[in-house]
Amino acid sequence: MFELDVRSRKPIYEQLVERLKELIITEVLSADEQLPSVRTLAQQLTINPNTIQKAYRELESQGYIYSIKGKGSFVSPATPNLTSEKIEKVKNELSKLLSEAIYLGITKDELIKLIQKIEAAVGGGVEDDQNP
Amino acid sequence: MFELDVRSRKPIYEQLVERLKELIITEVLSADEQLPSVRTLAQQLTINPNTIQKAYRELESQGYIYSIKGKGSFVSPATPNLTSEKIEKVKNELSKLLSEAIYLGITKDELIKLIQKIEAAVGGGVEDDQNP
DNA sequence: TTAACTGTACTATGAATCATAGTACACTGC
DNA sequence: GCAGTGTACTATGATTCATAGTACAGTTAA
Numbered sequence: 001m002f003e004l005d006v007r008s009r010k011p012i013y014e015q016l017v018e019r020l021k022e023l024i025i026t027e028v029l030s031a032d033e034q035l036p037s038v039r040t041l042a043q044q045l046t047i048n049p050n051t052i053q054k055a056y057r058e059l060e061s062q063g064y065i066y067s068i069k070g071k072g073s074f075v076s077p078a079t080p081n082l083t084s085e086k087i088e089k090v091k092n093e094l095s096k097l098l099s100e101a102i103y104l105g106i107t108k109d110e111l112i113k114l115i116q117k118i119e120a121a122v123g124g125g126v127e128d129d130q131n132p
Numbered sequence: 133m134f135e136l137d138v139r140s141r142k143p144i145y146e147q148l149v150e151r152l153k154e155l156i157i158t159e160v161l162s163a164d165e166q167l168p169s170v171r172t173l174a175q176q177l178t179i180n181p182n183t184i185q186k187a188y189r190e191l192e193s194q195g196y197i198y199s200i201k202g203k204g205s206f207v208s209p210a211t212p213n214l215t216s217e218k219i220e221k222v223k224n225e226l227s228k229l230l231s232e233a234i235y236l237g238i239t240k241d242e243l244i245k246l247i248q249k250i251e252a253a254v255g256g257g258v259e260d261d262q263n264p
Numbered sequence: 265t266t267a268a269c270t271g272t273a274c275t276a277t278g279a280a281t282c283a284t285a286g287t288a289c290a291c292t293g294c
Numbered sequence: 295g296c297a298g299t300g301t302a303c304t305a306t307g308a309t310t311c312a313t314a315g316t317a318c319a320g321t322t323a324a
Contacts, residue, residue: 025235070291103157201271202320
């Protein structure tokens with residue numbers, strides 16, 4: 001479920017944040033579902049509990065999960081709250097990447113297809129399940 | 133022209149790489165145009181020449197610029213050569229960011245508009261100018 | 265040729281970050 | 295109480311980042 005590259009230049013905790021975000025966004029992890037405990041996950045991945053904690057802290061600050069002392073960490077049910085500022089940031093990163101993609105020869109049509117594919121997979125977050 | 137944040141967690145040389153890529157992609161810097169020398173730019177930005185060199189080396193390895201000993205560093209005229217592998221990497225990053233964007237509530241229509249806007253600004257790198 | 269520029273390649277140093285180890289405390293649920 | 299949970303520290307070693315300094319090779323114009 002987690003593929004970590006310990007010799008990557010990208011910090012382990014960042015890899016964890018990315019991977020968990022992915023699982024939450026694609027709804028592999030459902031809302032209010034309990035995540036593995038800091039110690040359990042650390043043991044599974046044979047890394048330090050502090051590293052897990054750092055990833056969880058980051059995810060919580062970004063609104064993707066919430067933690068309750070003594071109980072555990074859980075997937076946030078709704079869209080993160082940091083919306084406006086966060087959205088600007090994502091749009092900004094997206095603009096840079098899209099420019100690079102076009103520069104590298106990826107066509108507009110390809111990009112639109114990519115969006116449609118992803119939208120179908122993610123489902124726009126909120127959906128009524130009227131079109132199964 | 134260059135806005136560097138020395139206290140950012142993002143390394144200075146990475147900020148430089150990003151910014152220069154942006155200027156090249158948007159054709160603010162033309163093909164074969166000479167970049168400031170390592171020492172000159174370092175003096176202008178009041179940072180170490182080694183940091184500039186690291187950024188230039190990275191840009192050269194990615195195919196965005198080329199350097200000639202004794203002459204200088206110049207903007208590469210064509211699309212980078214690392215295409216296939218590089219394209220896969222960009223597509224991968226793009227997928228993650230697009231998923232996050234959709235999750236944050238940005239609609240497919242907004243994303244398509246963003247693409248069109250960027251495509252107009254960048255021009256797709258190679259164009260026949262048949263549709264002005 | 266000389267002088268002044270260019271890129272490039274080293275070594276060394278200090279600061280910051282990352283991951284680890286270990287300890288401790290507060291809370292929950294059985 | 296006890297075993298689980300999150301959380302907050304300190305400390306240490308490895309790595310990365312940016313700096314300073316030196317050196318060498320190539321280009322260009324005086």
